[in-house]
Amino acid sequence: MIENQSIYLAISVVLFIIGAAGAVCRRNAIVVFMCIEIMLGGVCIAFVTFSRAHQSLDGIFMVLFVMAVAAAEAAVGLAIFVLMYRKHGSIDLDKFNLLKW
């Protein structure tokens, strides 16, 4: 245990839930994307907290790899948004049901 460990974990839980609620409720694809980044940030705080509490570096490497994956995700995701906008003139997620019969 490190000092204030519960507070760090509480912040990480609150950030995760805020991000998840935004991803559920908002319809703008870019805002949903940013909400996913908030969720990743909350998870990363928990990783670093446990990494410090256990005197280990594994959590820090996890956060490094999360950052790299988030960068790749941003590149591909925003290219997809540009394609969606070009095809339909909007990035409203409720209007996209291409995989539905």
Added chain:
Amino acid sequence: MELVFLLICGGLAVISSLLVIFARSTLHSALWMVFSFFMVAIIYVLLHAQFLAMLQVIVYAGAIMMFIIFAIMMLNLRHEKDAKVNTRVSKVVGVAALIVLFLEMMLVSLGNSLSAVQGPITDTLVATHGRVAVISNFLFADYLLPFEVVSILLTAGVIGAVVLAKRVK
């Protein structure tokens, strides 16, 4: 003192994350997101992860948000008014499930049942060798394979983005 600083930064991170969701314009959401990333970086510093704090500012607040703001401006989304939260049944169910998840996670994180097995990275080791040296020793030895795989992933992501966004004749 540290506790006060933590509470201020954590509170600001939570408030700015809420403003990301509730801001009317997408660009305002993006700017609050940058603020939220800076607050998370300060929390990393409080956790003695200075290297990650710098990476957070450079990669997230710099590169990724530059991508997002670039996309917002290129798509010219200002005219879209969709800040109202719609109340379809599936979304109500989703929020209810999230509340249950929130209570569960708070119960675990506020309880004192989390045990801590102590690893080799003590504060004295970090103080004698330096944090970046310790991190690089582990990153380029134990984590070499994941490191290389992530670099392949980034290359594939860049190529995929270019191929997707290229205008098909």
